[in-house]
Each structure stands twice: as C-alpha cells, then as structure tokens.
Amino acid sequence: MINVAWVNFSYADTRGPGKFFKEFMIRANQKQDSQIKYIPVFPKPPNNENMVKDFDEHNTRYYNCPIVWFERLCSKDREIRRTAFNELKENIETMVEILKKTNCDIVISNTSLSFEAAYAAQKLGIKHIVFLRGVINPFDFEVNKNDFKIVRTLEKDLVNISDKIVTASQFTAKLWNINQSNDKWKLIPIGTECTGDYHPLPLDNGTLKVLTLSAIEQNKNIKYIIDVAMHLRDMGHRVEFNIYAFTNDVEYKKLLEDEIAKHELKDWVILHEDESNIDKLYLEHHVVFVPSILEGYGITVMEGAARCRPTISTKCGGPEETIVDGETGYLVPLDDAYGVAQKFEKFICDPNEIIRMGTNARKRWEDSYTTDMNIKKWESLITSCHCEKMLAMTDQSREMDTRNNWLLVSSLPDVNPSIKVGLLDVLNQVKKDNDFDYTISKPEDAIYNLDKASVVVFIRTLDKNILNVMHEAKKQGKKTIYYADDSLYDIPAHARGSEYYNSPEVQNTLKTFVENVDKVVTCSEWLSEAFNKKYNITSTWIEPSTEVSNIMPINKAKNKIVIGYAGNIDHAESLSNIKEAFLKLKKKYKDKIQFEFIGARPTFVEEIDAICYPPVSYPKYEMLMARRGWDIGIAYLEDTEFNNNKFINKYLEYSKYKIAGVYSDIPLYRRVIVDKVNGLFAKNDVNSWYKKIEKLIIDKKLRRKISKTSHEQVRNEYNPEVKVDSFYRNLGEYI
Incomplete structure (x- = not known):
C-alpha cells in the first residue's frame, strides 16, 4: 500500500x-x-x-x-x-x-x-x-x-x-x-464528478438563461457580461445572465452594481450570493459563460459539460483546451462583446444548437474528464514515483543480480510496429538502466533458445504449434508473457486474414496462451481492460514510446503542400468513405497540393495524381517517413470498438516527423488530441474531412503550431526515458 x-x-x-x-x-x-x-x-x-x-x-x-x-x-x-x-x-x-x-x-x-x-x-x-x-x-x-x-x-x-x-x-x-x-x-486535467441522468435544457421559445459561476474580482471580468447583455438587448433578444459568485473585491462589486443600474439591466444581469448546490444551478440554465481574462483551467467548463451544458468562454487559456469550438461551445475574443452576443444569438435563433452542443459536451466529458479517469492518471503517476523510490533503494542489490535475458518470439519482427514502438524502444532503455538483454526469435526457432532466456514473450503468437514452447518454458520455471497490440479475438471481417484470425483453431490458441501465461501485456490501458473483460483475467500494459531523431525531410516537393496517409493495405477500402473530400481538394488546389500514400492504395489514387509506396519493413517505413517531408497527415479510422482499442501509433508517427495531423473524432484519438493544439478533429463524413484538411492547407500558422506542439509532446512525453516508467511499474518484477 x-x-x-x-x-x-x-x-x-x-x-x-x-x-x-x-x-x-x-x-x-x-x-x-x-x-x-x-x-x-x-x-x-x-x-x-x-x-x-x-x-x-x-x-x-x-x-x-x-x-x-x-x-x-x-x-x-x-x-x-x-x-x-x-x-x-x-x-x-x-x-x-x-x-x-x-x-x-x-x-x-x-x-x-x-x-x-x-x-x-x-x-x-x-x-x-x-x-x-x-x-x-x-x-x-x-x-x-x-x-x-x-x-x-x-x-x-x-x-x-x-x-x-x-x-x-x-x-x-x-x-x-x-x-x-x-x-x-x-x-493531468481535472476530472469532475457527476451522477444522475442529465439532458440539455430545451429553450422552448423562452428566455435564454446563462450561468456564470465565478468570483467578484477583476480577473473574472464580470463587467464583460454587462457589455454583452447591452448588445443582446439592442438586437431584440431576451437573455438572463445569472452570476453566482463570492466577493473578493468589494469595490469592483459596487462598480458592477452601478453599471447594471446605469444601463437598466437589473432583469438581464443578476448578481447572486455564492451557491453550493451547483447541480441545481446547472439544471436551471441553458448555457454556461466564462468571461475571464485568465483561467489556468476553468473547471466550470467541464462541470457544465458533464450536465449537458455547452459553454461560451473567452480565449483565456485553460478553456481553450477543454472546449471544442463550434462543437461543445464557443471560444470568443476578450475584446469583442458584440461578437460574443452573436454567439448567444445563434442559440436563440437555433435552439437545436443547445441540444447538439450540450450532447457533444457530455460525450467529451465521458470520454476524457470524469473523476474516475482523473484518478487513474494520478494512480499512474503516484505508482511511477513510488517505483522510482523503490528502484533507487534496490540499485545496489540489482547490480548483484545475474544477467536477465528476455526471448521475444515474433513471426514478423521487421514488419510489425508492435516490436519497435511497443517493446524494443522501451526495452533498449531498460538495457541502459539494468544488467539486461533480449533476443528476438522466429517461432520455429524459439524452442532452441529457451535455455538462454529468463522470460519468454510471445508477440501476437497464434500458431498452436508454439504452445509447446510456452509449456516447456513454464516447465523450466521461466516467466511467460503474451503481448498483444490489437483485439486479436475480434478482427473485423473486412481485414486481411480475418478468416484465419477468427477461425476456431486460432481463437482457441489465443485463449490458451492468454489463460496460461504468467502475464498478458498490451500496448494500452484501454486494450488491457478489453482483454480483462473478454477473458476474465488481470492484464497489464506497457505504454509505447518512440525515439525522435534529428533527421530532417530532404525530399520536400517544391511549392507544394504534401498531404499523406500511412497505414496498412486493409485501410484502403475505408478511405473510400471520404473519397470525395480528396477529389474536391485536388480539383480546387490542383498542383498546389500533392497526395501520397504509404501501404494502403485506395482505388482513387489515379484521380488525384497520388504518389504511392508499397508496404515495407518498419525500419524502411521510418526512413521513408523521415524523408518525405509531409505537411499534413491523415489519420482516418472508423468509429468501431476494434479501432478504439488500438493505440495512438499514428499520432506518434506523424508528430515524430513534424506532420500536422487531421484525426477522426473518435474515442481513440480523443485520448490525446486537443483540437487545434496538437491536431485537428474531423467527423467521419466527407464535408468535415474536406474542411479540416483545407483548413491546414490555407492556414500555415495553425499548421506550424500543430506540427510544433505535437512534435514537442511526442519528444517530451513519449520518449523511452519517460515511458520506461510504465514498464518498471507493471513488469519491473521480471527484471
């Protein structure tokens, strides 16, 4: 404990x-x-x-x-x-x-x-x-x-x-x-607690009721609400701004009261004493408004989102990371009260937007900002810190241990990115820290290498003939691990080799491995949860990492914006879902853009004059990505349970090479992407993909911002020196 x-x-x-x-x-x-x-x-x-x-x-x-x-x-x-x-x-x-x-x-x-x-x-x-x-x-x-x-x-x-x-x-x-x-x-973003069944509050032709939970002080910028209210009154709209706040600045409160009286806004802007029953307040209002000058986080955004309330907020810092502009609310300038009034007018003229954005806000909260999710992130950090302490205490004894040697059993070590991103980068870091080594073996040769191993890792192994290697390893007292980077028990029917993967023989082999090894390890917390639920086991995970080199692109097309997609050949068919977006972009921008595909080859590549590269080994793939100089990367995935159990490999790959990515707005990518900060979200329809890719084509400043932010995040947060903590936390006992 x-x-x-x-x-x-x-x-x-x-x-x-x-x-x-x-x-x-x-x-x-x-x-x-x-x-x-x-x-x-x-x-x-x-x-x-x-x-x-x-x-x-x-x-x-x-x-x-x-x-x-x-x-x-x-x-x-x-x-x-x-x-x-x-x-x-x-x-x-x-x-x-x-x-x-x-x-x-x-x-x-x-x-x-x-x-x-x-x-x-x-x-x-x-x-x-x-x-x-x-x-x-x-x-x-x-x-x-x-x-x-x-x-x-x-x-x-x-x-x-x-x-x-x-x-x-x-x-x-x-x-x-x-x-x-x-x-x-x-x-670690703050999680918020919310129990009960909540729904957006319909406007029903009544007065739009706006809630601000705040403090009476200059930074909270309550006077801005008065300016907005005057514009709305001039527009002929009826809005009621209710401000529940504790008073930190008595003089500022007096100023607000005088301004409200001066402009005859007592029925428009109402100052209340602070109220502890925030559930009641949120339920009585349609929209939340954050008018602050500066907010480090702005917790009312997510409190409102949890209760299906969209938020309009000034661009004051923290809310810019939690609000998806135009989807869960609006982000507005600090110095444009009329522009803010126009956003409220949108809700009045189209009350369905309150419902749509409120529903989206609730989903965003469920996906990323609940208290339980927050607790998990803190648990991870605390366990890592404690592990650092324990590792420091055992450094001397570790030096006295005999050398550990892991045997990694994989049929395609040079093709499967699970080897490199999921294991090798972090194992190489373990080698630097400890008296440790590993060997990669093809399944048919594994039985001959057992005597050199202390731990045997089966990577996506589904061959029933290799079960004897597992049994022999256990007989010799060696630890055994099964590593998975996909929901191998639920391969989609359209995927290459699905008949093989889903056959009773292969599924029985998978079940035997999973239920008999000492530890099942996956590439993410969410995939581990899926395996736990499927097989009633307790699995763990190692967070994938990637080395970010200083190689700069050398084959950048002159005077062209290069838009690329990298993925296995199974994804060619799904890209047809947004084919028209590619065609419209090529028709509009012609020779100003260049499409490139690695691995997948969609049926429409000739129509958009795309350059295509066939599937290659992972080392060659990394070399190709490093040299192509893409400006924009496409990460299209359909919203399925199988896809959402994957890891964020595409984000790591694009960001590693300073590629600004457009990502499908699905739970998988919501775990890492902050819209317009380290990537852009696109709904899985043609119009959304067209608009988001076009946005990065024409907005060079945004493209560079996303490229820089995502690259720095991957370099700093996903490098092996950082992610090795998850290894020590979950598998340190095997070293």
Whole structure:
C-alpha cells in the first residue's frame, strides 16, 4: 500500500480546488482494488464545515494542519510578514509529525499555496508532487499592502524542490514557464464528478438563461457580461445572465452594481450570493459563460459539460483546451462583446444548437474528464514515483543480480510496429538502466533458445504449434508473457486474414496462451481492460514510446503542400468513405497540393495524381517517413470498438516527423488530441474531412503550431526515458 498525503490550503469545498480535493479523496479511497491510500490534510475548519462532515460520512481519515495564507507571507508590513514566516516554520513541524504518523510515502500539494507540505516532505526525504491549477493572479493583490514578488519567489522555490510538477492544462505550464521537455512535468486535467441522468435544457421559445459561476474580482471580468447583455438587448433578444459568485473585491462589486443600474439591466444581469448546490444551478440554465481574462483551467467548463451544458468562454487559456469550438461551445475574443452576443444569438435563433452542443459536451466529458479517469492518471503517476523510490533503494542489490535475458518470439519482427514502438524502444532503455538483454526469435526457432532466456514473450503468437514452447518454458520455471497490440479475438471481417484470425483453431490458441501465461501485456490501458473483460483475467500494459531523431525531410516537393496517409493495405477500402473530400481538394488546389500514400492504395489514387509506396519493413517505413517531408497527415479510422482499442501509433508517427495531423473524432484519438493544439478533429463524413484538411492547407500558422506542439509532446512525453516508467511499474518484477 502506498500512503499519499494530499494537502489542501483551505477547508472551503463548495467550488474550485477544495471541491475537487474533497470529491477526489472520497472517490479514490472507495476503490476496492486500489493500492493507494489517500490521506486528506487541510486546516481545521470552524463549526464542523461540510468537508469534515463528508469525510466522516465516507469514513475517510483526515488530519488538520494550519496553513499560512499567502497574502500574509507577502505583506508589505514587516511585522505581519515576520509573524507569518514564524508560523510557517511551526506549521512545517506539525506537517512533519502528520507525515510520520501516517507513514507517508508521497506528499501532494493541491495548488502552490501549501508551502508547509513541500518543506515538510523535503525535510523527511519524501517524494513531493505539486499540483498547479493556475497561477496566483496579480489582480488578487492590493498593491499598497502586498509585495507580489515575494509570492513569486516562494512559488519558484516550491517548484524547484518538488519531485514532480503536475498542471491541469498546458496553458498553466506555460504560465509557470515550465519547459514541457522537463521530465518533472506531467499534464493531468481535472476530472469532475457527476451522477444522475442529465439532458440539455430545451429553450422552448423562452428566455435564454446563462450561468456564470465565478468570483467578484477583476480577473473574472464580470463587467464583460454587462457589455454583452447591452448588445443582446439592442438586437431584440431576451437573455438572463445569472452570476453566482463570492466577493473578493468589494469595490469592483459596487462598480458592477452601478453599471447594471446605469444601463437598466437589473432583469438581464443578476448578481447572486455564492451557491453550493451547483447541480441545481446547472439544471436551471441553458448555457454556461466564462468571461475571464485568465483561467489556468476553468473547471466550470467541464462541470457544465458533464450536465449537458455547452459553454461560451473567452480565449483565456485553460478553456481553450477543454472546449471544442463550434462543437461543445464557443471560444470568443476578450475584446469583442458584440461578437460574443452573436454567439448567444445563434442559440436563440437555433435552439437545436443547445441540444447538439450540450450532447457533444457530455460525450467529451465521458470520454476524457470524469473523476474516475482523473484518478487513474494520478494512480499512474503516484505508482511511477513510488517505483522510482523503490528502484533507487534496490540499485545496489540489482547490480548483484545475474544477467536477465528476455526471448521475444515474433513471426514478423521487421514488419510489425508492435516490436519497435511497443517493446524494443522501451526495452533498449531498460538495457541502459539494468544488467539486461533480449533476443528476438522466429517461432520455429524459439524452442532452441529457451535455455538462454529468463522470460519468454510471445508477440501476437497464434500458431498452436508454439504452445509447446510456452509449456516447456513454464516447465523450466521461466516467466511467460503474451503481448498483444490489437483485439486479436475480434478482427473485423473486412481485414486481411480475418478468416484465419477468427477461425476456431486460432481463437482457441489465443485463449490458451492468454489463460496460461504468467502475464498478458498490451500496448494500452484501454486494450488491457478489453482483454480483462473478454477473458476474465488481470492484464497489464506497457505504454509505447518512440525515439525522435534529428533527421530532417530532404525530399520536400517544391511549392507544394504534401498531404499523406500511412497505414496498412486493409485501410484502403475505408478511405473510400471520404473519397470525395480528396477529389474536391485536388480539383480546387490542383498542383498546389500533392497526395501520397504509404501501404494502403485506395482505388482513387489515379484521380488525384497520388504518389504511392508499397508496404515495407518498419525500419524502411521510418526512413521513408523521415524523408518525405509531409505537411499534413491523415489519420482516418472508423468509429468501431476494434479501432478504439488500438493505440495512438499514428499520432506518434506523424508528430515524430513534424506532420500536422487531421484525426477522426473518435474515442481513440480523443485520448490525446486537443483540437487545434496538437491536431485537428474531423467527423467521419466527407464535408468535415474536406474542411479540416483545407483548413491546414490555407492556414500555415495553425499548421506550424500543430506540427510544433505535437512534435514537442511526442519528444517530451513519449520518449523511452519517460515511458520506461510504465514498464518498471507493471513488469519491473521480471527484471
């Protein structure tokens, strides 16, 4: 069991960091199979606040430790500041005692305000993770009372002494000037809790009701709502903006009240006191509005999405990563109140858009932003950190171990990317770290190489004659692993060799391997879940990785934008579904574009003057991709269970070679793509694919942004040095 102390700077739990903190602690500790115990730590609240009641109700053991409020630490009054720093020292000692008492392995600070947690962890030599939702904003400070530079200095120290830095958005990482190549950094978006059956709220010719959950302060930009309301009134539309907020700036609130009265908007813009029952609020409103100047994440976007509410938000940072513009809501400029009013007008003139976008928002939440998904990501990081600690403790004993040699059994080692992306890159990293080696053998030769192996890995092996190799390996006391990168039990009928794969003999062989090896390993968490469900087993996974070389394209077509597709020959038929998009693009842009295909050869290649390359071995494929200089990559996949159980290989390949990709908007790619950031989403219809490819043809700036962002993400997050953690976490016992 890994004991994790999670420290929150406040006991407030109605919204924001406190609400996330409480929901996460309760939900995570309810998981029956979890090897992690979360210990909430927060300041002692007055009058037995809700946080305490809820923890008691759910039998969640918690501890109280005072936390010095940051405004006192940066006060311009020396006596206040001196007293605050003395209290900080005392609080650190209290935190140390709590960590000792709970036998804590890892400490997490919920935001950068829990300085006590970071320094106590450092004192005890415990791993510390800081979770950053945003930044402390200068708008929150009274210039005549506070020295904002002191807080920035304290924050910088906290980040420097932390073992891991987690941000809720890429935007937050940029605000903190965190280089995304920093191996300390991890992106984990906040998950939100939502139970119950929710549906979009129909407008039914009534007043459009808009909800803003916020704070009364300058950064939240509530005055913007007044400007938008005036434009809507001038347009002849009736809209009711309800703002539920706690007041941080009394003077700003007075300004808002005066402006509302001045423009006679009391029935249009209504200021309410903060409300804890957010379910009730979301259900009573059609749309959510975020007018902020800066939001590190903007949790109300996903709270609304979970309840089928679309969001209109300013382009203020975090929401730009969670809202799919035009699909789950709208992203609007900070300085165009009339343009914002026009977005609301769209909902009024076409109420079906509220239904469509609300439904899409709910699906996006289900696919990527639930609390359970968030818990899994944190579990992965925590387990990895703990593994690092254990590996460090066993380095000396590991050096004394005899050399480990894995035998990889594969019929097509030079063709199947599972070998390279799924295993070899990460195993080569293991070789660098340990006294370890591996050998690749064809199935027919495996029996002769058993004596040299400590572990035998069967890669997609479906030959019943190789079952004897597994049985002999087990007889000799060797560990056995079965590795799969596809749902081999459910190969689509149109796929090449489907009759062979789906034959009773092959399926029985697969079942025998899966049920008898020591461990089933897949290339992703979601494929492991599929195997677990199919065979009632407990499998694990190694996250594929890829080395990013410095080879630059050398065969770039002059004055042409090269649009490419790489995939096996089975995909040629499915590409016909969007054939008309290719034809329309070629007709419109003629010699300005060049289509290229590797592997798959669609029936219409002659009609678009495409260059085609036949299937080649994986090393040659990598060399070809490195030299062709594609500008745009196409990743079209039909929305099927089989496809959604695959890994994101196409994203890794395109991004590795700085290719801006357009991806099918299916669950598989939603796990990694942020629309208009590291790729573009296209619905699986001709019109959508035409528009999205054309967008990258004409928008050079966007194309370069996607190319750069995706390349940096793959270089930093999917390199073997990072992904080897998943190997040690799930298979470290076999080394």
